[in-house]
Structure formats: C-alpha cells, structure tokens
Amino acid sequence: MSSFFGLSGLLLFFFTFCHPLLAKDISLEVMGKAQDVSAEWSEDQVLLLNGFRQAVTRELEEAKLDSALYWSKLEKKKMSAKDEFEFLKSFFSKENLARAAAADPKIPLPLNGPLSGTFSAWLDLEKLKSNYEEMINDLSETKLKTFYILASVEIDKGMNWEDVGVSKAENFSGVILESWKKLAEKEFSGFERIVVLNKDFSQKPDYMNSKSITLKWKSILKKVSSNIESQSASYELSAQYILQNTKTGTVLLAFDFPEQKRSLAMNNKKVLSSSLASLIHNLLLSQTAKIQGLLEADAKNLEMTELEIKFSTKPGLSEIYQVNNLLQDKLSDLKLSAQMKTYSSDGASIVIRAQGSSALILDRLSKEGGKFPLNEQKVLLFNRADKTFAIIPKETNN
Numbered sequence: 001m002s003s004f005f006g007l008s009g010l011l012l013f014f015f016t017f018c019h020p021l022l023a024k025d026i027s028l029e030v031m032g033k034a035q036d037v038s039a040e041w042s043e044d045q046v047l048l049l050n051g052f053r054q055a056v057t058r059e060l061e062e063a064k065l066d067s068a069l070y071w072s073k074l075e076k077k078k079m080s081a082k083d084e085f086e087f088l089k090s091f092f093s094k095e096n097l098a099r100a101a102a103a104d105p106k107i108p109l110p111l112n113g114p115l116s117g118t119f120s121a122w123l124d125l126e127k128l129k130s131n132y133e134e135m136i137n138d139l140s141e142t143k144l145k146t147f148y149i150l151a152s153v154e155i156d157k158g159m160n161w162e163d164v165g166v167s168k169a170e171n172f173s174g175v176i177l178e179s180w181k182k183l184a185e186k187e188f189s190g191f192e193r194i195v196v197l198n199k200d201f202s203q204k205p206d207y208m209n210s211k212s213i214t215l216k217w218k219s220i221l222k223k224v225s226s227n228i229e230s231q232s233a234s235y236e237l238s239a240q241y242i243l244q245n246t247k248t249g250t251v252l253l254a255f256d257f258p259e260q261k262r263s264l265a266m267n268n269k270k271v272l273s274s275s276l277a278s279l280i281h282n283l284l285l286s287q288t289a290k291i292q293g294l295l296e297a298d299a300k301n302l303e304m305t306e307l308e309i310k311f312s313t314k315p316g317l318s319e320i321y322q323v324n325n326l327l328q329d330k331l332s333d334l335k336l337s338a339q340m341k342t343y344s345s346d347g348a349s350i351v352i353r354a355q356g357s358s359a360l361i362l363d364r365l366s367k368e369g370g371k372f373p374l375n376e377q378k379v380l381l382f383n384r385a386d387k388t389f390a391i392i393p394k395e396t397n398n
Helices: 002-024 045-060 067-074 081-089 123-135 141-145 170-187 269-285 287-302 318-330 358-365
Strands: 024-035 091-099 113-121 146-154 193-196 211-228 230-247 250-258 261-265 304-311 339-344 349-357 371-373 378-383 390-394
Touching: 024 045, 024 081, 045 067, 045 081, 045 091, 045 113, 045 123, 067 123, 067 390, 081 091, 170 193, 170 269, 170 287, 170 358, 211 269, 211 287, 211 318, 230 287, 250 287, 261 269, 304 358, 318 339, 318 390
Parallel strands: 146 193, 146 211, 304 390
Antiparallel strands: 024 113, 091 113, 211 230, 230 250, 230 261, 304 349, 339 349, 371 378, 378 390
C-alpha cells in the first residue's frame, strides 16, 4: 500500500508541476448553434468541439502556420463530427466549459438561438505542431524507403518562359520532373516509392526511413544571343546536383556538370521547348549508372540511428554513467553506444546511437514495461510517449 502511494505520489507530483511546462493554458469565448444539438450531441459537446477548433486555429496562426491548409487537409480525411471531436480532443487535457447563466432561467432559449460559453483547457503545443507537419507533409509516409527528387529548374532573370517555347514554368519543368520520376522508377531499385517534392522538409520525424535518399538538383538556362535572320538562338546551361541521405543530410555524391551550349531554331516553339527539356533530362540520365552504383553500396551499410533521451528526474553524474553502461550492456547486440549530451540545473540528456530503426530501438527500451534495475537502490524507467528516462527508488516499483 505504501509503495503504491509512493509511486502515485511521485507521478502526481510530476504531472502537477511539469504539465504546465509541456502545455499551454487556453481560454477563449466560444459560440455555437442550437440547431446542432441532437440526441447524439449535447449543447456542451457542440461548444467543446467549436472550442477545440478555435483553439487549434488560433495557436497555428500564432505560430505563423497555415491553419487554412491544415483544415483543408483534415477535411480530406472525411471524418464524422464524432471522429473529429475525438481527434481534436487528443491535443487537449483538463478541458472545461463554463456556460453563461441566462438572464431569466424561466425563459427558455429560442429553438434556433445561439449557444455561448467560455472554453478552457491545456493544449499540447508540441503534439499539435507535430501533427501539423505530418498533415501538411504527409510525414507518416516517410516511414517508407523513398527516393525524393527536389529540383530547381530555372531560367536566367533576363528571360521569360516564352524564350524556351512555353507559356509558363509548369509546362517546362513539370515535363522534366515527370520524366525524372519515371527514370528513377526504372533505374533506381530498392525504393518503395519515388516522390517529387515541392519543397524540402521543415521537420524530419524520428520514424523517417533512414535509408531514404534525396536528389537535389539545380539548373539555370540562359539565352545568350539570338539571330533574327536565321530564326535561331544560343543557350547556355549550368547544372549541378547532390545526392544525400534524407534523414541525416549526409552528402553521398555531388557533381557539377560542364557548361552546356546549344544553338537551336526558334520558329517551332514545341520543338524548341522539347530540345531544351531533353538537354536537361539527359544530364541526369548520364549519371544514372553512377547513382545506382552508389545507392547499391549505401543499401548494404547497416542502418545507424541516433536518439536523444532526456531525464524527467534530475540524475547524478554517476547515475548517468551507470545508465550509459546499462544500455550498452542490455542492447549490445545493436552495437549501442551512449554518452551524456547535456547536464545542467535545467536537466540532463544522453544521446544513444545504435543499429536499427528508431522504432526498433524504442521497442527494445520499452520491453518489460521499460524498467531496468540500475543499482541496488534505484530503477531506470523509460517513457516511450515523451522519450524520457526517470530514475526512482527501487521500492516504488515493488
């Protein structure tokens, strides 16, 4: 009984005093429509759902994130109102709704009259921002081994797209990117999908496949001269690319092409644009054997993952060294190494590096309830939800 109280007291203390550090106190006025109330939905639930929606919108906008795009992505999931309620509720805790007292309780509200109240709750900002990134960038799909193409196909500032035979950029670069996607699908084996990116990732989740590769391309096409009599023009093309591990950013290959020069007829725009697009396409085509050879060699390398884990309770220096030794012993089959990253009055953290995906490492740390005997007096507890360690007296786990 006493040991249970000790653990409960510790957890209650941690939640009570640490929760405000992980969440934001939200309070706002909410409105609703009486006609939304039904046998399934009470007035309070209608207002709570609107409170969730308003709070999420406000916090995304305060963080300078695109709330309209977020909601448009959410709409594509075609959730029922009940599913949306449960989904949004997962970002909040301690939600509460205070209804304004009627001026005269004897007078009922009009059947289709407005509903109002004050919504308050704790909002988990990190969870919301993480979900925003996942929703916007489809980050859940980054678990798949993917070959990404991120290309900038530009023309010189003194030109317009009519100079390359098209009316807009998409009619030129879009054709090239689509041809490269088909090229990658044919030539670069071992990937679960090929994706053309519009922009680079602003956030890379822990579960991103560590074997995914990004090809970053940049080329600039310049019209250097034209001849009205012969209806021709001279063009110069500069281009380079790098191949890198998507998750870590490690550069695997970099190449600058020699400057390309071409004189082409201008009297047939379709032929002109096709010739210039082919010029750019063929540069990458010339590199496929080199890239595939490097990808095959990289695929044979064992995956190594690095994770930072913080301590929710302040450990002593000797305890951190004990933790490092414990992990290196318990997960020796993963060739795990661990070292202290931070240690200050604000807290402590360690960095572990091991073979395998982050999911595999987290699974191993979570085995047997995530409890590891650290020494004769204390136990190491791993919390997978927030990736933290806690060191607590052994008797609280009896």
